[in-house]
Amino acid sequence: MTTRLLVRAQALGAKAAYALPRPLRRVLAGKPIRIDGQELSLDAQLMLVLQKISGQSLVVDTPENSRKRLEIGKSLVGGDPIEPVTVRGVNADGVPARLYTPAGVGEDAPLLVFYHGGGWVVGSLDSHDNTCRFLAVNARVKVLSVDYRLAPEHPFPAGVEDSVTAFRWAVANAAALGIDPARVAVGGDSAGGNLAAVVSHQQVLAGGPLPAFQLLFYPGTDGTTRRRSRDLFGDGFFLTSDNMDWFMSHYQPDESQRTDQRFSVLLVDDLSGMPPAYVATAGFDPLRDEGEAFADKLAAAGVPVVKSRQADLIHGYINFLGVGHRFREALSEAAGALRTGLELGQRKSPDVRTAK
Template sequence: MVPPPVTRGLLRAVFGLPGPVKRLIAGAPVRLDGQRLDLDAQLLLRMTRLEGGHLAAPTVEEARRGLRRGQSYLDRVPARPVRTRDVDAGGVPARLYTPKGLPAGSPLLVFYHGGGWVIGGLDTHDTVCRYLAVHADVRVLSVAYRLAPEHRYPAATEDAVAAYEWAVANAGTLDADPAAVAVGGDSAGGNLAAVVGLLAERRPDFALLFYPAADLTVRRRSRELFADGFYLTDDDMTWFRDHYCPDEERRADPAASPLLAEDLSGFPATYLVTAGFDPLRDEGEAFARRLAEAGVPVAARRQDDLVHGFVNMWPLGGRFREALSEAAGALRTGLRAGPPKRQG
């Protein structure tokens, strides 16, 4: 019932407090699996519990409203202006982000938002796309793929591939370099980016994967360790999976669970980052290991003091922003200092 501007002001005030005061509010340090939770992450979790603390909800629309409301509290944008415009990416709605002063012929990131394939959208990940555009010095095409349960698997994967292939074919009209097109996304969006890396006829030049959902068939140890209390819960993931892919037999499809693909050898060079206190940690890291075993250049990074969803939390500063900044640097380097660019 509190208006978003009031909540935003409260968040800024609390996170601006001295460390000892924040510790009093957050409680005793949390240590689990040899990791210590970042103070600001713990503080945010404490405040999130005041609003219920779960991404899933009794109805899909309630869950969508909850995520939109939560993101409205984190509306900070980078200082460098970013121009946006709506784009029809081969029949899939999308939004193009272009930082001020970025010359034509820049690299392009095709980005897929998180939200369990059920919630989330262009607006919930607007600040993330702006940050990546500015700090990686790239254009970003954010894709509004169809959501479940209105459009179940494989609708999202079809949209993800279609938007990427349209972006490659039309890079020139976006003032982007057709030989430097990356895919990226967080959580469910990381899953879709991985699927594009597997299925696209013209493979991406780089993949930026934030804590991707990689396997819908197995509950690994991290699902047990961090089942509740760390933003994304085990129950949330079950709720998302059941809405997205209710057909149990299809969950083993590589287009649903890219970790189960037989051959990963053609996958693009990758920066894959997980969060230490995240139910999806172990499956993301298993995917990184499989990429390395297949000979794919992969930088696997665990931000061991953070939680799922940290990319959306960067406006709070601290470790959230540090982690996203590191990923932006990896994207910038991967697209500009990687293997020789293919032509055409």
């Protein structure tokens, strides 16, 4: 009871802070932060201040405690459930999942198979519930959120196996789900973005069926190389460099095996034949550069890509729907890209279009 009351008080405090006039929010957040030619948005900077005040962090000693802490964080900034959406649990060939159906979509709707983030260690159907609701309503798609097995109880490649299974099950059971099997996209954030890209490549290797589209938010694509963005933003911007090491050590503790293309999809020699993609990165994110490198490599292989850097945001922004405005704006852009991509279908174009 005490914990619930504290969380409720913190959530009310966060809403009150974001409701302040902009000058007062700026005083609370502090001086603008500018790094690498980018200025952190006031919404994101205030989020980091409130995170510090509340004592929230992405990693807390053990996986169990980290999972609990993430669920608390969701209640602070996730927002009220977005409606109208019908939600029901399904069994995707042994993999638990949750199907979101927004009001007004027909029985031949497109589907997004969504893989939640959390470093393959934390995160759940609940942690990304409102994100899935938002995408369902704003992209006019059904969403199948996949509860893949987590490390360290189930290390690599268990998450990959579950993710592939869920996608194949969705396509095979299109009639029962009321979806168009030719318009099944994959998507996810961070570790979930990694899994979505890996599923796409595994389907290329298997000869199909292929996802119709990839919706990738700040995906982890290479566990072997430390890039410049990790040095610039590896501390103080929600996801830290130490967090990344912690997650990878639980998911694949053998560093020599991180070259596996099911772990580091950026290392795949030939990405031709991959589905069209929207690759979103956050400017103040240690994962920024590897996500953008993956978008560039897709484009070089002839895959249609939109590369969208949300230069003023931080890792995790698709989950911060209950506070401010900037986070919803960024997710709205992605929902539009998903809807357009599914309507247009695969279109051959080798260039990267950078969203402004």
